Amino acid sequence: MQFxxxxxxxxxxxxxxRFLADxxxxxxxxxxxxxxxxxxxxxxxxxxMSLYASDSGNPKRKYRYTWELSESADGNLICVNTQRANxxxxxxxxxxxxxxxxxxxxxxxxxxxxxRYGEQNSxxxxxxxxxxxxxxxxxxxSVTLLQDGRGYFPDTVSQxxxxxxxxxxxxxxxxxxxxxxxxxxxxxxxSVTPAAHIDANYAAAxxxxxxxxxxxxxxxxxxxxxxxxxxxLLPVMLDNA
Numbered sequence: 001m002q003f004x005x006x007x008x009x010x011x012x013x014x015x016x017x018r019f020l021a022d023x024x025x026x027x028x029x030x031x032x033x034x035x036x037x038x039x040x041x042x043x044x045x046x047x048x049m050s051l052y053a054s055d056s057g058n059p060k061r062k063y064r065y066t067w068e069l070s071e072s073a074d075g076n077l078i079c080v081n082t083q084r085a086n087x088x089x090x091x092x093x094x095x096x097x098x099x100x101x102x103x104x105x106x107x108x109x110x111x112x113x114x115x116r117y118g119e120q121n122s123x124x125x126x127x128x129x130x131x132x133x134x135x136x137x138x139x140x141x142s143v144t145l146l147q148d149g150r151g152y153f154p155d156t157v158s159q160x161x162x163x164x165x166x167x168x169x170x171x172x173x174x175x176x177x178x179x180x181x182x183x184x185x186x187x188x189x190x191s192v193t194p195a196a197h198i199d200a201n202y203a204a205a206x207x208x209x210x211x212x213x214x215x216x217x218x219x220x221x222x223x224x225x226x227x228x229x230x231x232x233l234l235p236v237m238l239d240n241a
Contacts, residue, residue, distance in 0.1 A: 001087045002227040007052035007068055009225075015045040021067055023051065033065040036081045040156040042145050044070045044078045052225050069225065072188075077223040078144050079185035084228055085142035086113070086125050088221055089183045092230035093126065093138075098217060101136065101179065103128040122167045126181075136177040139164045143184045143192055143218070150237070151189035151218075153182060157199045165202065169209040180206065182218040184234060192218040193237040210238055 010023035013030065021035045033053050037044075049072070053065040070078045079085070090113060096102050103111040110129040117124045117137060126138040145155040154161050168178030182192045196203035210216055218234040 001084065001091055001229070003054060003068070003225070005055055005057070007054055007225045008065065010051050010053055010065075012045065012047055012049045012051050012070075014047055015041065020063070021045070021051075023053070023065075031065070032063060033067055034063040035067045036083060037067075038082075039144075039154065039158075041080060042155050043072065044080050044144055049073075069223065074188075076146075076186060076188040077225075078187070079142070079221070079223055079228060080144065082142045085183035085185055086140050088185075088228050088230050089138075089140045089181055089219060090126055092219055093128070097219070097230055098181075098233065100130075100215070101128065101138065101181075101217070102131055104131060104133055117167070117171065122164060130177065134177050135171075136179060137168060137171050138179040138181050139168060140181050140183050143182050143189060144186050145195065146186050146189050149188065149190055151182070151184050151186060151192045151234075152195035152198065153192065154195055154199050154202060158202060161199070162202050162205055165205045165209050165214070168214045169205075169212050172209075172213040178209070178214040180209075180214060180216045182216070182234075182236065183230070184218060184220050185223070185228075187221075187223050189220070189234070191235045191237055207238055 013022040015021040052069040068081050115127045124137045125140040128136050143151040143153045145152045172178040194203035194206045216236045218236045219230040222229045
């Protein structure tokens with residue numbers, strides 16, 4: 001996916017109230033921008049970090065800019081806007097990057113996003129019918145937490161993420177495909193594992209769901225201030241959780 005307009009570079013002062021961040025612009029002025037991430041953002045929101053924000057172009061909007069990317073001290077880019085992960089993953093699937101998830105075709109009947117499903121009336125990120133015409137429910141998770149070269153999810157305890165795992169297991173039990181797709185949004189991450197040290201319940205539920213037939217995939221992402229593009233599959237390390 002490409003950003004509609006060039007991103008603006010800022011320096012982070014602080015993130016607060018989850019959805020807000022104070023930043024310093026190139027001219028030295030300070031302003032508040034929107035932070036589209038509900039997680040802990042460990043390693044992505046350190047004071048003094050450089051960041052990139054998109055401009056809504058609407059001066060009447062309360063927070064005109066939206067935080068898109070962080071830049072770590074060693075130059076790695078991290079996409080903190082969790083909605084971008086869904087866009088990158090959808091483009092990758094449409095392009096056939098994951099052979100096992102190739103849609104039957106791209107009609108609305110066989111490929112759609114944000115569809116209601118399951119016992120808990122969740123909203124699935126991507127629904128498709130695969131080449132064997134099997135209904136496939138795909139939950140996309142943005143991975144930004146880096147530790148020792150590995151990406152971990154979640155970065156904080158998440159009842160919502162746990163519910164999504166349980167929903168995927170349920171659709172598998174009903175005869176459909178349930179897929180957990182970890183969209184890596186950090187340029188230094190080369191594999192993904194559930195963060196048992198952060199959310200043991202999620203890690204245990206994912207392992208149980210995988211044994212029950214839920215499939216797990218991870219995609220990398222090439223990140224620049226101009227575009228975000230998935231390029232290849234990465235290993236998902238369930239046994240090391």
